[in-house]
Amino acid sequence: MHYTAEHRLDGALERRFTLGDIPGILWTPTNAPAPTPLILIGHPGGLHRMYPRIAARARRATTHGFAAATIELPGAGDRPPSPTTEQARADLQRQLRTTGRPTDDAVDRLVLPLVEQAVPEWRTALDTLLAQPHIRGPVGYSGGIISIGLRLAATEPRITAAVLFAGSYVPRSMLTEARDVTIPLHVLLQWDDEGNDRRHALDLFDAFGSTDKTLNANTGGHTGVPEHAGDAADRFFTRHLT
Numbered sequence: 001m002h003y004t005a006e007h008r009l010d011g012a013l014e015r016r017f018t019l020g021d022i023p024g025i026l027w028t029p030t031n032a033p034a035p036t037p038l039i040l041i042g043h044p045g046g047l048h049r050m051y052p053r054i055a056a057r058a059r060r061a062t063t064h065g066f067a068a069a070t071i072e073l074p075g076a077g078d079r080p081p082s083p084t085t086e087q088a089r090a091d092l093q094r095q096l097r098t099t100g101r102p103t104d105d106a107v108d109r110l111v112l113p114l115v116e117q118a119v120p121e122w123r124t125a126l127d128t129l130l131a132q133p134h135i136r137g138p139v140g141y142s143g144g145i146i147s148i149g150l151r152l153a154a155t156e157p158r159i160t161a162a163v164l165f166a167g168s169y170v171p172r173s174m175l176t177e178a179r180d181v182t183i184p185l186h187v188l189l190q191w192d193d194e195g196n197d198r199r200h201a202l203d204l205f206d207a208f209g210s211t212d213k214t215l216n217a218n219t220g221g222h223t224g225v226p227e228h229a230g231d232a233a234d235r236f237f238t239r240h241l242t
Contacts, residue, residue: 001128012062014055019125023047023078024071027058028134032065035136037241038129039068040122040152040159042144044168045076057142057230064234066241067135071125073145074117085113092169101197107169111147115174119151126158138241142233146204147174154180161240162186163233166201167193167222178207185213186236188229193222 005016008030015026025047029036039061043050047070058068075082088110095102129135138160141149149164154177162181166189187205191198205215214236218226 009059012059014058019071019128021079022071022121022125024069024125025054025058026129026132027055027062027068029062029065029067032062034134036065036067036134037138037140038126038135039066039140039142039237039241040126041068041070041142042149042165043070043073044145045073047072047077049077060230060234061142061237064238066140066237067129069125069129071121074114074121082113085110088113096195102169104172108171108173111145111169111171112173114145115147115151118145118148119155122148122152123156126156130158140237140241142237146170150174150178150181150204153183153185154178159183161237163188163236166190166204167196169197170200170204172200175204175207178204179209182209182211184236184240185210186233187213187215188225188233189215189217190222190224191217191219192224195222 001017001019003015003017007014011031013028013030017024041054041058043054054070061068072079075085092102092106092110095106139158141152141159141162143165145168146164147170149162152159153162161184163186166187185208189201216229216232
């Protein structure tokens with residue numbers, strides 16, 4: 001892990017790093033006793049493009065006394081593009097334009113390879129982050145592509161709570177994996193999300209094996225998440241990570 005830039009914010013320190021060829025960002029609170037619990041900040045890819053939204057979520061985390069970190073997804077941002085992924089994304093978008101919904105095969109070809117590559121990278125990043133002297137467990141996961149969060153929650157024992165955003169397509173085969181997720185969950189669903197299958201999102205929530213799981217559903221489209229939904233997620237992490 002190599003730090004490449006450092007920026008002091010009001011109450012937080014933001015440091016950019018590289019982990020091999022993977023860029024990432026780490027935020028740590030400057031006014032909280034160290035070491036601090038950690039929240040992994042998921043996103044749909046493109047750190048430069050997504051930075052304002054990612055940074056806002058990270059700053060909320062540091063305000064509540066948590067460290068926060070994110071890494072770039074495979075094939076996104078400055079990482080080498082994947083022709084296979086780009087073709088799968090183009091096929092899915094073409095189906096959306098012509099039929100209004102993608103086939104299961106199109107979802108599988110886009111999402112499953114991304115999960116298979118991204119999840120080991122997140123786990124490697126977690127190894128390195130928890131080795132930093134100012135960070136400790138427990139660890140939470142927040143947002144991003146829900147299939148990545150699902151796989152991490154099912155396979156990474158150091159993640160003890162997760163906030164998942166039901167706003168991206170999930171391969172139907174992963175409904176079986178969802179039954180292996182037993183940590184506390186807080187799932188955010190935008191009821192009128194134009195790019196999400198509401199029925200499938202509800203089926204996924206029902207499939208999760210957690211006995212402590214909450215569905216926070218709000219009217220509005222994908223980008224219309226109300227401020228109080230973030231407040232509820234903050235309270236969830238405060239309960240489970242402190």
